[in-house]
Amino acid sequence: MKLEEIAHQSADAARAGVAHLDPPGVRAPRNRGRMAALVGVALLVLVGSGVWVLGRDGGGSDTGEEVAAGQVGALRLELTDIPEGFVRGLAIDGQKSDDESPLPRFFYFGDASSDDPYAEQDLLIVLTPGGVDLLATDGDAILVRGSEGRSGEGLGFPGTGLVWVEPGGEEVTVGLFSKNLDTEGLLPIAEGLSIQGATAKLESGSDLDLLTTSERAPLVSYGSWIFYTDAEANLGLSLSSGAAEVDGSFLALLWWDSDAVPVQINGRTGLLGRLDPNEAEGPDTPAVLLWSPAAGQMASLAAFGDWSLDADLVALAESARAVDDATWRTYLASEPPS
């Protein structure tokens, strides 16, 4: 059989696989639904949160007494104190991604002497090898280091971005992002940047301190989720858990990208806030609580609606308990409420 035949048969199969779908009504680009953004935000920060907690204060007790002993990567949680009117919905085991595409490398710059190192001056540099570009459909065309690039907001990370493909023996796409600097402020930094392989260095004399780097993105789909909704599916809770198998990629990004505050969950430090302004805005912005229930584990609880951040969500999180395999299998097999 020829390659073209296999390809066309595979294309036919792919099209047939979605032929039954009824095109849904087109939604508004933002704030399309509470449940919709809820878990998106929770997952966005899930993995890094665990690392953040562990990195900031050692993660509290490492005995894991609050949860039943679960193998790393297999911890699954459920709420034992479900709010009145809510029902348990879908349970899902995420699958580890087999995506082998080049991963970006992140460099975070700020003021190392400040308690809030990104408050006054901040810079995120993202290097993506192989010429895999970050160019979005939005942005203004701009010449950077002799190459065509894009500048503006909405280029993949918060704040103002400046993105271009750096030519050379091995192409690399470079993205500079800042919440304090505009394009005019980013351009001279870009022009003075030294890029060698997977390393980026600022021009000597820069006021910015290199705070941390990370070499890979977190695998946010690797974990388990359980959802709770009210009768109208307008209020929702998402509880996710999994292993903290990352190197801190989102540690700095989470800090940079949020106004979360530390809280205590059964004696262990967590982060609580309304996160990811890119995903949701206004009063419906989801509340997200992230914590490490045991060493090497992370969990997040996200909620929409009229939640009291300091009481309801923390109390709910403290009611989270590990689920044994047999029970979890029954959850996985359960159909979600229609």
Next chain:
Amino acid sequence: MRVMSMDPTAEPQTAEQAGGPLVQPAEALTFEGWYRSEFHQVVSLIHVVSGSRWAAEELAQDAFAEAHKRWGTVSAYDDPGAWVRKVAVNRARSWGRRKGAEARAYAKHAGRTRALPAQLPPSADEFWRLVRSLPERQCQIAALHYHDDRPVDEIAEILGISPGTVKTQLHRARASLAKQLAVDAEETS
């Protein structure tokens, strides 16, 4: 007369603006009709590029929502379908880094549907898995070529690269796929 452009920031130009007579399209393109005619193909395309049917539907809807928001401009393009594919493929590109789309799809599933996505037959699943294992640009080009039957110049326009690059990368993608599938990489276009 409409001018071929997929720059989302560009305003549509009429022949009158270009100095010629104004010619109204014989039949106005409605968003609803266009959306319904393109939806399945775009979801399927993003499925094979991303590997996730969950994310494909979500990412495609995001792209169509953008098209809806800019419909006055997008509808003036010769090929609005190319524009929405460009947006969807770009979003699928960053999906690996931020899998919020898949999470949103999970959440929506939890709230309102019982039907799980259908799985592809093993042979098709294997083929598209191999496509996704290619370097990202080759993956996108192969998907647009094999799935969407797009010619080289349209793929170049969608991905914002030169036709020559498309040809080169498509040739490499074919060779790689043929080798892994142990089949003949005869090129038909």
